[in-house]
Amino acid sequence: MFQTRREKLVSRMQQHMDIAILVPGPNMHYFTGLHLKQSERLTFAVITANNDLYFILPQVELNKVDLSNGGVILSYSDEEGPTLAIQRLKKEMGTLQTIGVEFDTMRVHEQKSIEMLTYENLSDIGESIRELRMKKDLQELAYMRQAVQIVEESLAATLPTIQVGVTEMEVAAQLEYEMRRRGSEGTPFGTIVASGYRGALPHGRASTKKIEAGEFIVIDFGAIYKGYVADMTRTVALGDVSPTLQNIYSLVKQANEAAIEAIKPGTTAQSLDCIAREIIRDGGYGDYFTHRLGHGIGLSAHEEPYLMQRNSLVLEEGMAFTVEPGIYIQDVAGVRIEDNLIVTNNGYENLMTFSKELIIL
Template identity: 40%
Template sequence: MKYQARLEKLYAIMRAAGLDVVALIPGPNHRYLTNSVHYVLERPIVTFYRLDHAPLAVIPELEIPLFQRHAIPAQIVAYTDAEGYAGAFRQALERIGSRGATIGVEGLHMRFFEGEAIRAAAPGARVLDATEPLAALRLHKDVDEIAALRRAIAISEAALAATFADIKVGMSEIEAAAILEAHIVALGGEGLSFGTILHAGANTPLPHLGPLDYRIQHGDPLIVDFGATVDGYCADITRTVFVGAVSDEQREFYRLVQAANEAGRAAAAPGVACEAVDIAARQVFIDAGCEHLIRHRTGHGIGLEAHEAPYIVVGNKRLLEPGMVFTVEPGIYRDGEIGVRIEDNILITEDGAESLTTFARDLMVI
């Protein structure tokens, strides 16, 4: 059974990291292990995974029916709104036998009050951030995960092509983003990997700027960074185009980024260090004398999160292995003028690398 195998993978990670218990809130790891999604609201939901025991979950009473549909069954300690959750945490951690235990939490996901509830209910335990060992849980994608990513990418690329055909001078960034998102839904996407990043003109040097009411003008560069999700798996694609016309300076800017993207993709292969991909892309900009225009690493993993391990950055010595999926997204930015980024999604195979994204990378004027 797939989910039992995933649970065994978690237990192996726990043993290697010296963790007696791992506490997960709803999020990508929880979904990976249970095939279930819960809203993260003010009522805490925490599942404690214990070696050689069934998981034990602290949940609000109203979530019991949904929790019982999980792929991996868990023992439940429920609380009502009137009771509050403190007593449920005490009961759960007493049942676990937490005194002297080492409890790993998700430092990037768990909220402060959830961590404090665990510490208060387990005063004799050692609570630590297990982000690094837990990153290995979803690092290698199986055939079902890769199929979901392929579908999410295909939907994203079809939506992008349709959107480029619809964008007009005078349209706001917000309006253009809404068109893109409508195409994603119409094509079968279940949602968005993250809030759509779409900006034009002098807004393009801001890599994570959301769409504004700026009106797209003739001659503007236009960056679209977005992704559809399928079964929770996230595409993450960026293309930069030009509206109506392109100047010689814009053309040269684009040429450099296209070359860096090609260099990064060419460097990706099993057994290659993550940092080598970043270095290969970055070297194109260094050779052109524009290293000062770089603002970010070359890439990051994708899966149930739009940003996850492996990180494609100088200093990351982790070797690429079959089943890893990540972005190659070099970009350069000049404040107040222009930003260009080209982002592809790469799968490491047994004998090389495959670009799951196939959308045209040549300079495009729409």
């Protein structure tokens, strides 16, 4: 699997780049299977135009590398530092014309280490990688389905614990506990539990606010399974809510469902955004839908494709993304409903089965 992915990357590199250097994160995971986070210890995966693979790796991470599909490790101890490993790589690579790097994730610390090599130019390889990662293979989809199962089961287990006087942080903690119990490797972003007036904050991370009767609660959270993300939002009510809030909920639900029904190969990202936005605008709340309709999901919580205005990207089979319209009224409330979708050969698959009818606790 990883060898095949690297072959696709190499086919894009051969005309323009001698090597690609990846730093810890989703791209390194995608092409090598090595799942690490950036730290003070320098770590690189190097893919050559001949599809040779090298790792510069601290000794403490050696047990995480699988070399069954080939590869060379240039390791170093904490006492040695990475300089000798970089010099060994320099000897292996010789004089290079162009090195491909990830402009959006590489740090100055890592770039300075690359400067020890002999080369003429640095070029951004990010666009090519984003294009490759947009279309998910069968193994990726299997992991994503499992991640979705984790979030749905965890939300179902958490909802009965939401009562008057419980804090948002307590709800978030329960959610994260339930996800861990079911195999989540962590959370891809800070769990959002935003009740009442705080629901108007699209990124309202859980706070010490106590939940009150008659409030909407926006719950936006995610799980990670084998590195792959599920990202789910549901808005629930604690007790009866006003007719105005019920109407807002109905509009968001309608916008979510209409955009999803339009998903198929050949549709553009911006057209889906327009469908949802028009429904909310016609309902009188156009100024209160303040973000894009959705974002890609996979090894990252946010990746290509982005469903938003002025994005003419044509959707293709295998692309995975969220659909999450919302309405946010300052100092009053917010509503968001989010599903995870896959483009199929003749339409879409909604990975989520959790009800979108208003749940009143």
